[in-house]
Amino acid sequence: MKLRLQEWWFRNRSLIGFVFIFPWFAGFIIFDAMPFIYNLYLSFTDYQIGTVGVPPWIGLENYSEIFNEDKLFSKSMYNTLYYLGYSVPLRLIFAFFIALILNLRVRGMELYRTLFYVPSVVPLVAATVIFAGFLNTRYGFLNQFLVLIGAAPVRWLSSPDAIKPSLILLSLWGFGAQMIIFLAGLQGIPEDLYEAAAIDGGTGWQRLVYITVPLMTPTIFFNLLMGLIGGFQVFEQVFILIGTHGGPLQAGLVYMLHVYNKAFRDFEFGYAAALSVILFLIIFVLTILLVYTSNRWVFYGDAQDNET
Amino acid sequence: MKVSRLFGLAIALMMLLSLGLAPTLAQDCEGEVIELEFMNWWGAHREALMDTLIGHFEAENPCIRVINQVQPWDNRAELLATAAASSNPPGIIMSTRPETYQFALSGLIIPIDAYVEAEGTDISVFYDGEIGLQYWNGELYGLPMPTAGLISPLYFYNKNMLRDAGFDPENPPQTWQEMEEVARAVTVADAMGVEVLGTSLGNNGDAFVFWLYTNNGKYSSDDGRTLLFNSPEGVETLEWMVNFTNEINGGVENMTDFFQDVNFSQGDHPFFDDALAMLHINSAAFGHLNNVEPDLYWDTDSWGVMIRPYNGDNPDAKHTGVTGYNFVGAWAYTIPAAHPPEKQAAAFKFAEFIGVHELGGCAFLFAQSRPSPVQACNENPAYYEINPYWDKVKEALAVDTPVQITPVQGQLAEILTNSVEEAFFGVKSAEDALNDAHAEMQALLDEFWAEFDANNM
Known part of the structure; x- marks a missing residue:
């Protein structure tokens, strides 16, 4: 009996595998693939709120309007790229640096690790509200500190020049997730490599540059990719901190805020769908490029071993 | 006492309560009770006031049960858009003038002129400037409350x-x-x-x-x-x-x-x-x-x-x-097109109560010391006892354009x-x-x- 069951199991192992992945696959089809395809379809229509039946097909009209007439498309894209250009590398460096410190063998390190991760479990809404107070021109901690050291106060949320730096500063708050991944990566680096380097007289800096960083490139690559994808879709914190208008002179109008306004303020869902398809394509192409170029700078130990 | 027993008791209590409440409606109403979801943005601090208004309405209309769905102000736009455009929208929606016009243009809400005529609703009780704001393309889409006026003057x-x-x-x-x-x-x-x-x-x-x-x-x-x-x-x-x-x-x-x-x-x-x-x-x-x-x-x-x-x-x-x-001016109570006629009729009765009844918007706004879009409500001398600047309020209403x-x-x-x-x-x-x-x-x-x-x- 047991043998027959084993045989059946072996013969149908593919089918059983499919059964196990079915819940995920069904979720993917219903909640990801179908909405994506429908969104793609809507982007070629003039779908507005209240459209009954099949929305009118207008071909590439939405896309043409986005590229030729929509001033806020370029503005929101610029704002998003600016945000990405600073927030992604800064967060990577910050998370990596903290992970390096937390990887030291010091008494009570578990406590420090927990403390550094705590901000990441604070809900984004709460964190943003805290930051709003933190950035208050007159009473906020940041300006109080700047005045204390003799610097001029910054109008974090009221000056068009300071809005984007404020958002970038806020993005650093959520470094905990990246830090944990870096920490896991650091703990996977063989100790004997550092011992060998020490024997050869390698300094701390040399160990960092020639051992730690190269061996951490797969983790850096992963965090970079996730950071870029998340950065393009930044929305909640901006929405809470400066509202749908995007702050003074719309200096904080990020791309997703523009999509939101088109969908829910102007009720132009077809147009908003086209905007989100463009964002998808940008993220998709960037991801492909990153994956393609990763062969040149990401160190996969196994691959090299196989080659040698 | 074990937690499970406590839980069981709580469930039993809830069932008893619901049994006790249900006959009250059934006794008063000779027919089917229509439930009306009332999507509004009056805020939690006015919820009790609105519940009082609803209580008065239900006492006069025992076959209509209004569910007071006070919505958070955050994410208002997407809440409203998705609710209005869905196949099962709320029974009645509180919307601003630009939204009312957008919904009217899209056919998401119905004009109420036929109901006004059938029910004999006297819309002349509203200030001309107030009721006039609720017309789109010659058709009336909602009854106002509070005033669109006194937003700026x-x-x-x-x-x-x-x-x-x-x-x-x-x-x-x-x-x-x-x-x-x-x-x-x-x-x-x-x-x-x-x-x-x-x-x-x-x-x-x-x-x-x-x-x-x-x-x-x-x-x-x-x-x-x-x-x-x-x-x-x-x-x-x-x-x-x-x-x-x-x-x-x-x-x-x-x-x-x-x-x-x-x-x-x-x-x-x-x-x-x-x-x-x-x-x-x-x-x-x-x-x-x-x-x-x-x-x-x-x-x-x-x-x-x-x-x-x-x-x-x-x-x-x-x-x-x-x-x-502006966006927060000229609120009205609009009726989604997606509902069957009997529910739309119930929604109109509620909109009418809010709009013109003494115990509706009139009392609701009086309790907040603010004016009504119904002229007669503002003539209530008791306003002088609850608003130290009532003369100025009336003066300001007169200059609104x-x-x-x-x-x-x-x-x-x-x-x-x-x-x-x-x-x-x-x-x-x-x-x-x-x-x-x-x-x-x-x-x-x-x-x-x-x-x-x-x-x-």
Whole structure:
């Protein structure tokens, strides 16, 4: 009996595998693939709120309007790229640096690790509200500190020049997730490599540059990719901190805020769908490029071993 | 006692309660009970008041059960859009004028003229300017409550601050020039911004339009097809706003900072701390003030109310308010098209109760010391006992002027706000900013009307 069951199991192992992945696959089809395809379809229509039946097909009209007439498309894209250009590398460096410190063998390190991760479990809404107070021109901690050291106060949320730096500063708050991944990566680096380097007289800096960083490139690559994808879709914190208008002179109008306004303020869902398809394509192409170029700078130990 | 037993008891208690409640409705109603989900934004602090209104309605209409669905203000746009467009929308929706027009244009809500006629609803009880705002393309889509008026024409002022600055608190500023004089004397600023403020004129499109009318300007033509705000009066208004803000208040950034994180309805506002002399605010402020600072509310030696100042240098200018222009003005109760006729009829009964019944909007607004869009409600002498400035309220209602808008008002207002901001930040001159906004907005408006006319030929 047991043998027959084993045989059946072996013969149908593919089918059983499919059964196990079915819940995920069904979720993917219903909640990801179908909405994506429908969104793609809507982007070629003039779908507005209240459209009954099949929305009118207008071909590439939405896309043409986005590229030729929509001033806020370029503005929101610029704002998003600016945000990405600073927030992604800064967060990577910050998370990596903290992970390096937390990887030291010091008494009570578990406590420090927990403390550094705590901000990441604070809900984004709460964190943003805290930051709003933190950035208050007159009473906020940041300006109080700047005045204390003799610097001029910054109008974090009221000056068009300071809005984007404020958002970038806020993005650093959520470094905990990246830090944990870096920490896991650091703990996977063989100790004997550092011992060998020490024997050869390698300094701390040399160990960092020639051992730690190269061996951490797969983790850096992963965090970079996730950071870029998340950065393009930044929305909640901006929405809470400066509202749908995007702050003074719309200096904080990020791309997703523009999509939101088109969908829910102007009720132009077809147009908003086209905007989100463009964002998808940008993220998709960037991801492909990153994956393609990763062969040149990401160190996969196994691959090299196989080659040698 | 074990947790499971406690849980069981709680379930049993809930079932008993529900059994006890259900027959009450069934006994009073001879027929099927219609449930009406009432999507509204009256806020948690007015929930009990609204429940009282609903209680009175249900007592008169036992076969209709209204479910008070107070919604959070955050994410309002997406909540409303998705609810209205869904196949199962709420039974009745509280919407603003631009939303009502958008929904009407999209066929998401029904015109109520037939119900008004069938039920014999006397809509002449509303001020003409109030009910007039709820018509789109010649059809009535909702009954108003609260007033669309009194969004802009009033300002509250701090008598102590005026007195301390050497002004007569019983003769507050009536013109732009007088207001400037007070503001110059009161405002205290330093490197960190403003500590004590005379007044803020606002720095968005809404504020510009409000001040434009006090300079004898107009936003649009009476048919809503031509925008007129970039007139010489418009340019003069925006230049005055920018100069006032820069010279007296130290720039627009100071104003954003000064009003950051303040909330009048929760008592967290510089007006309560003697840090703001004149506050341009809508009539909801009476109820909020009474709620959060009841002692101050009745201390009429400390604060007063006046009508929005006008340009004293323009002989044609006068005290004026603007109704139906901005996003939070001109609320109405609209009925989704997706429901069967019996539910729509029930929704109309509730809308009618809110609109014209003495125990509806009339009592609801009276409890908040604010006026009703129904003229007779405001004649109630008891208002003088609950609102120390009732005469001013009535005076302000009389100066309100309706503005014609279209379903694309949200987009137009956003363009105007962007341009007004550009003038405040010195990116463009007031004239260039308004002309550029006008060109962009008029093109959008023309496109809308062209499509509208083509579909309605």
